[in-house]
Amino acid sequence: MTSRPLAEVQASPADASAGLPLAIELAGVTKVYGRGPEAVVALDALDLAIADGSFVSIVGASGCGKSTLLSLIAGLDQPTAGRVKVWGGHPALIFQEAALFPWLTAAENIELPLKLRGVPRAQRRERVADLLERVHLTGFAGMRPHELSGGMRQRVAIARALAQDVQTLLMDEPFGALDAITRDLLHEEVEALWTETRMTILFVTHNVREAVRLSQRVVLLSSRPGHVVGDFPIRIEGERRIEAPEVSELAIVIGRQLGAEVRRHGVV
Amino acid sequence: MPNDALGPDFRGLDALELQASSPKPLGRRLARAVWPKLLAIGIVLAVWEAVVLAKIWPDYLLPGPAVVLSELAAGFADGTLPLAIAVTMRRAIIGYLLAAIIGILVGLAVSRSRLLRDAVGSLITGLQTMPSIAWFPLAILLFQLSETAILFVVVLGAAPAIANGVISGIDTVPPLLLRAGRVLGARGIAAYRYVIVPAALPTFVAGLKQGWAFAWRSLMAGELLVIVAGQPSIGVRLQLARDLLDAPQLIATMIVILVIGIFVDAVVFSTLERSIRARRGLIDS
Numbered sequence: 001m002t003s004r005p006l007a008e009v010q011a012s013p014a015d016a017s018a019g020l021p022l023a024i025e026l027a028g029v030t031k032v033y034g035r036g037p038e039a040v041v042a043l044d045a046l047d048l049a050i051a052d053g054s055f056v057s058i059v060g061a062s063g064c065g066k067s068t069l070l071s072l073i074a075g076l077d078q079p080t081a082g083r084v085k086v087w088g089g090h091p092a093l094i095f096q097e098a099a100l101f102p103w104l105t106a107a108e109n110i111e112l113p114l115k116l117r118g119v120p121r122a123q124r125r126e127r128v129a130d131l132l133e134r135v136h137l138t139g140f141a142g143m144r145p146h147e148l149s150g151g152m153r154q155r156v157a158i159a160r161a162l163a164q165d166v167q168t169l170l171m172d173e174p175f176g177a178l179d180a181i182t183r184d185l186l187h188e189e190v191e192a193l194w195t196e197t198r199m200t201i202l203f204v205t206h207n208v209r210e211a212v213r214l215s216q217r218v219v220l221l222s223s224r225p226g227h228v229v230g231d232f233p234i235r236i237e238g239e240r241r242i243e244a245p246e247v248s249e250l251a252i253v254i255g256r257q258l259g260a261e262v263r264r265h266g267v268v
Numbered sequence: 269m270p271n272d273a274l275g276p277d278f279r280g281l282d283a284l285e286l287q288a289s290s291p292k293p294l295g296r297r298l299a300r301a302v303w304p305k306l307l308a309i310g311i312v313l314a315v316w317e318a319v320v321l322a323k324i325w326p327d328y329l330l331p332g333p334a335v336v337l338s339e340l341a342a343g344f345a346d347g348t349l350p351l352a353i354a355v356t357m358r359r360a361i362i363g364y365l366l367a368a369i370i371g372i373l374v375g376l377a378v379s380r381s382r383l384l385r386d387a388v389g390s391l392i393t394g395l396q397t398m399p400s401i402a403w404f405p406l407a408i409l410l411f412q413l414s415e416t417a418i419l420f421v422v423v424l425g426a427a428p429a430i431a432n433g434v435i436s437g438i439d440t441v442p443p444l445l446l447r448a449g450r451v452l453g454a455r456g457i458a459a460y461r462y463v464i465v466p467a468a469l470p471t472f473v474a475g476l477k478q479g480w481a482f483a484w485r486s487l488m489a490g491e492l493l494v495i496v497a498g499q500p501s502i503g504v505r506l507q508l509a510r511d512l513l514d515a516p517q518l519i520a521t522m523i524v525i526l527v528i529g530i531f532v533d534a535v536v537f538s539t540l541e542r543s544i545r546a547r548r549g550l551i552d553s
Contacts, residue, residue: 074451092451099448102548103466112462116453136278146549149285155278164452185277192274 020051023200029082044225057211065226091168092161098153107141151182339516363422375434400425400486418490425486426479433475437468477537
C-alpha cells in the first residue's frame with residue numbers, strides 16, 4: 001500500500017528550500033480518517049518544507065489529500081502522526097467557494113478579521129478601503145456576496161485574507177469554479193500580490209498549467225495515500241502566460257507524471 | 269500599492285457580469301401585492317352573504333356581513349373591544365416573551381450538549397404535537413382559574429417551536445462558514461456572535477413565527493376555558509356572546525381573532541423573514 005514506484009524521481013523536499021528560513025514544515029505527517037477496516041489514509045508520512053516568501057503549488061489528482069494538507073497547516077485539524085510547524089501564526093486560507101458571510105456586505109466581510117483582532121473602528125475603515133482598492137472593488141463595498149459575480153467574490157475573499165495580516169496564504173483550488181477569462185485575470189492579480197508582498201503562498205490545484213504559471217516550485221502528490229512523489233523547481237524568466245510555451249513544456253512533463261500516478265490506481 | 273494595470277480589465281469584466289436590475293416602482297409592487305388579497309376578501313364576503321340569503325340558518329344564528337361589521341364598529345366605538353384586545357394582547361406578549369426566553373435557552377443548551385440532545389431532543393418535537401388544550405386541566409389544578417394558568421399553557425405551546433428553531437438553525441450552519449470563521453479567528457463566543465448566530469437567523473426566525481402561531485392558539489383556548497374575573501379579554505367576549513346567543517358579536521369577535529393572528533404573522537414575522545432572506549440572496553427582493 002505504501003510502495004512508491006516513482007520514488008526515484010522524488011527530490012528531497014529539503015533540497016528545494018535548503019538553507020532558507022522556513023514558513024511551513026511538515027515532518028512525517030500522517031492523517032487517517034476513521035478506524036479499523038474502514039479507515040482511510042489521507043496522508044502518509046508526508047515531509048514537506050516551504051521556504052519563507054516562496055510561492056509553491058501542490059498538484060495532485062482527486063484523493064491525494066490536498067485539502068487535508070491545507071486543513072492541517074491552517075490548524076483546522078490535527079495530524080494522526082507527525083508534526084506540522086507553521087512560522088508566524090495561523091495562516092490565512094482561501095477556499096474554492098469564496099466562503100463569504102452572506103449576511104455581511106463585501107466591506108463588512110473584509111472588516112471582520114480586523115474586528116476580531118480588536119482593531120479600532122477608524123483604522124478598520126481605512127484598511128477596508130485600501131483592501132477594496134487592492135482587489136479593484138472600490139464602489140462595490142456595500143454589495144452583498146450574492147450580488148457579486150464568482151470572480152468578484154473570490155477577490156473579496158482575497159482581501160479578507162489580506163486583512164488577517166499574516167505572512168502565509170493558503171489557497172485551496174481558489175479559481176477552480178471560475179471561467180477562463182476571470183481566472184487568467186486573477187492569476188495576474190495573485191502574481192502581482194505575491195511580487196509586492198512576498199508572502200508565502202501555498203497554492204493547491206489539480207490544474208498543472210495553473211501551478212506552473214504561478215509558482216516557483218510545484219510539488220506533486222500521489223493519491224490514496226497522499227505523499228510527495230515529485231518536486232519541480234520552476235524557473236521561467238520574463239512574463240508568464242498560461243499559453244506560454246515554457247509553461248506548456250513544464251506542464252507536460254509534470255502532467256505526464258501525474259497521469260502515471262492516476263493510472264497506477266487503475267491497476268488492480 | 270494596487271496593481272493599476274489590471275484595474276481596467278477587472279472593471280470591464282465586473283460591469284459585464286453584473287447586469288443592472290432596476291426594481292419596480294414601490295407603488296406598482298404594493299398594488300400587485302394588495303389586489304389578490306382584496307379579491308379574496310371580496311369572494312369570502314360574497315359567499316357568506318349568499319349563504320345567509322339562502323336562509324339555511326335563521327338570521328339570529330348566522331347574520332350577514334353588514335350586521336356583523338356594524339357590530340364590530342359598535343364594539344370599537346363604545347371602547348369595550350379595544351379594552352378586550354388590550355387585555356388579550358398583554359397576555360400574548362408576556363406569554364410569548366417568556367416562551368421565547370425559555371425556548372432560546374433550551375435550544376442553545378440542547379444544541380451544545382450531545383447528552384441533552386439525546387435525552388430531550390425528540391421530546392421537544394413531541395411536545396409540539398401535543399394539543400395545548402390538553403394542558404389546561406393540569407394548569408387549572410396547579411394555578412387555579414388565573415392568568416398564570418393561561419400563560420403556563422401559552423409558554424408550553426410556543427417554547428418547543430422556538431427551541432426547535434434555535435436547534436435546527438445551529439445544526440444547519442454551513443460547515444464551510446464555520447471553517448472560514450475559525451480561520452479568521454472567530455472562536456468560542458466570537459464564533460457565536462459573528463458566525464453561528466447570524467447564520468442560524470433565518471431558521472430561528474421561522475421558529476419564532478411558528479411559535480407565535482402556537483402561542484396565539486393556546487391563548488385563545490385558554491381564554492375560553494379560564495375566565496378570570498375583572499379581565500374582559502377577547503376570549504371572554506366570545507364566550508359571553510355564545511351564552512347570550514349574540515351571533516353578530518360572536519362572529520365580530522372571531523374576525524378580530526383572525527385579523528390579529530394574520531397581522532402578527534404576515535406583517536411582523538413574514539416581513540422580518542423576507543427581509544432577512546432577501547438580504548442573503550435566498551429569495552428575490
